[in-house]
Amino acid sequence: MNLVFALIKKDYLIDFRQKYPIVGIALYIFATIYISYLSFGNLINPSTWNALLWIVLLFASVTGIAKGFIQEENSSLYYYFLTSPSQILIAKFLYNGLYQLLIVGLTFVLFSIFLGNPVENLPLFMLNFSIGALGMGAAFTLISAISSKTGNQSTMMALLGFPVVIPVLIMAVSNSRNIIFGAGLTDIMGNLLTLISIIVIIIALSFILFPYSRRN
Amino acid sequence: MNFLIRTNWWKWLTMFLLTYTVVGGLLFTVPRLPILNETIRNLHFHVPMWFGMIILFAFSVFHSVKYLSSKDLVQDLFSKELINVGVLFGILGIITGMIWANFTWGEPWSNDPKQNAAAVALLIYFAYMILRGSLSDDHQKARISAIYNIFAFAVLIPLLFILPRLTDSLHPGSGGNPGFNAYDLDSNLRLVFYPAVVGWTFLGSWIAGIMIRVSLYQFKKDSE
Amino acid sequence: MNKFWLTISFLILNIRAFAQEEVEMADQFRGEGKIYVVVAVILIILFGIFFTLIRLDKKITRLEKEVRNKEKE
Numbered sequence: 186m187n188l189v190f191a192l193i194k195k196d197y198l199i200d201f202r203q204k205y206p207i208v209g210i211a212l213y214i215f216a217t218i219y220i221s222y223l224s225f226g227n228l229i230n231p232s233t234w235n236a237l238l239w240i241v242l243l244f245a246s247v248t249g250i251a252k253g254f255i256q257e258e259n260s261s262l263y264y265y266f267l268t269s270p271s272q273i274l275i276a277k278f279l280y281n282g283l284y285q286l287l288i289v290g291l292t293f294v295l296f297s298i299f300l301g302n303p304v305e306n307l308p309l310f311m312l313n314f315s316i317g318a319l320g321m322g323a324a325f326t327l328i329s330a331i332s333s334k335t336g337n338q339s340t341m342m343a344l345l346g347f348p349v350v351i352p353v354l355i356m357a358v359s360n361s362r363n364i365i366f367g368a369g370l371t372d373i374m375g376n377l378l379t380l381i382s383i384i385v386i387i388i389a390l391s392f393i394l395f396p397y398s399r400r401n
Numbered sequence: 402m403n404f405l406i407r408t409n410w411w412k413w414l415t416m417f418l419l420t421y422t423v424v425g426g427l428l429f430t431v432p433r434l435p436i437l438n439e440t441i442r443n444l445h446f447h448v449p450m451w452f453g454m455i456i457l458f459a460f461s462v463f464h465s466v467k468y469l470s471s472k473d474l475v476q477d478l479f480s481k482e483l484i485n486v487g488v489l490f491g492i493l494g495i496i497t498g499m500i501w502a503n504f505t506w507g508e509p510w511s512n513d514p515k516q517n518a519a520a521v522a523l524l525i526y527f528a529y530m531i532l533r534g535s536l537s538d539d540h541q542k543a544r545i546s547a548i549y550n551i552f553a554f555a556v557l558i559p560l561l562f563i564l565p566r567l568t569d570s571l572h573p574g575s576g577g578n579p580g581f582n583a584y585d586l587d588s589n590l591r592l593v594f595y596p597a598v599v600g601w602t603f604l605g606s607w608i609a610g611i612m613i614r615v616s617l618y619q620f621k622k623d624s625e
Numbered sequence: 626m627n628k629f630w631l632t633i634s635f636l637i638l639n640i641r642a643f644a645q646e647e648v649e650m651a652d653q654f655r656g657e658g659k660i661y662v663v664v665a666v667i668l669i670i671l672f673g674i675f676f677t678l679i680r681l682d683k684k685i686t687r688l689e690k691e692v693r694n695k696e697k698e
């Protein structure tokens with residue numbers, strides 16, 4: 186467990202010492218939202234608002250997580266001899282989860298400032314939003330491990346990741362739409378449970394498959 | 402799935418079943434249903450494409466698992482060629498589906514959950530092909546693409562079940578369209594449909610079998 | 626389960642109801658026997674594909690044998 190925390194700390198240190206990954210993502214989110222604000226003005230209906238929010242989140246998390254395994258490839262390979270694959274994966278999951286929550290918070294705040302906020306049941310909306318984001322993070326974790334092996338990481342990341350993340354995205358987006366239009370917890374419970382079980386499947390599969398991606 | 406390249410008896414079965422499908426599918430009496438009219442006969446030609454695609458992909462996942470446990474490149478060849486034929490079936494299915502939909506629903510693409518699932522399935526496997534193209538080392542290519550194949554298939558299957566729950570399907574059985582469930586009663590359709598699924602799937606396996614053997618031949622030649 | 630059977634029986638009733646109305650089918654086309662032309666055309670194409678597949682099958686079998694014989698030598 187200590188090793189897991191050490192790995193998380195290492196990722197954290199790399200990101201915050203270099204600063205540009207974190208600032209880059211923040212700027213990315215800000216730029217996309219600001220462009221939406223400029224092009225939509227205040228004429229935005231809840232459906233569009235919802236769709237835009239998820240699109241911004243999707244692209245922000247792809248760019249955010251893509252670098253996860255890519256930086257491992259050249260700088261810190263020696264870690265791999267000291268730790269087991271499942272420890273590395275747990276560390277990546279936790280770190281990406283935190284990253285996703287950060288992106289969720291930032292996206293939501295900026296969205297509310299620039300494009301308004303049609304949500305009434307805020308806690309439920311944020312719960313669904315965060316679960317969706319965590320699901321994306323989980324799916325992208327293994328994909329980033331795969332795409333780091335190819336020559337063209339960032340393109341491959343989007344290419345391989347988007348089809349795989351669609352099940353998560355469809356459930357989460359339809360939930361969030363329903364919440365905006367006034368659905369309560371009981372209304373979306375079924376969909377939410379399906380969403381969580383898909384995420385569990387993704388995480389379980391990642392643990393089974395990840396060790397194979399490292400072996401040569 | 403060594404039977405694909407070892408045995409031959411099922412190829413005769415394929416030819417028999419498909420001949421029977423064409424004759425039976427076009428000549429047997431079918432239920433008279435509105436919207437579908439005579440096109441109900443497409444059931445024996447369009448729908449088996451999807452069944453065949455999913456079955457071929459499932460075979461391919463089986464070989465990917467085998468590759469990961471044995472590191473035998475031959476398994477990777479199986480996996481790759483099965484996906485090639487599966488994608489061919491998928492494309493044929495999507496085109497025939499669009500033609501049929503244009504007649505029955507009035508437009509080729511109508512945000513139907515089954516169409517969307519099909520589109521996602523094809524997207525996944527196009528990505529798979531590009532992934533293979535972007536890796537150069539044989540073993541790495543086999544390993545990484547096997548991982549992606551298993552992962553993507555496992556995500557695709559739940560999608561096939563959750564999509565219809567979210568949006569109303571235009572496919573038979575919902576949204577005012579006459580249901581295929583009711584065909585359980587119509588033994589005439591069932592009599593042709595099940596053999597048709599087996600026949601078309603075997604045809605796909607046959608083509609895949611030949612492609613696998615060609616790849617194996619090249620593989621052996623290269624390693625000499 | 627009850628709900629399932631209810632749905633099924635509802636569908637049966639539906640089908641019956643449909644069957645009673647006159648649904649437009651290609652009856653005349655069939656009556657004139659033209660459907661056999663279509664069957665014949667599709668069957669010929671199908672047999673052509675089968676023939677090609679069998680030939681390919683034989684060809685690759687021959688190649689495989691050659692490789693095997695070479696290995697023996």
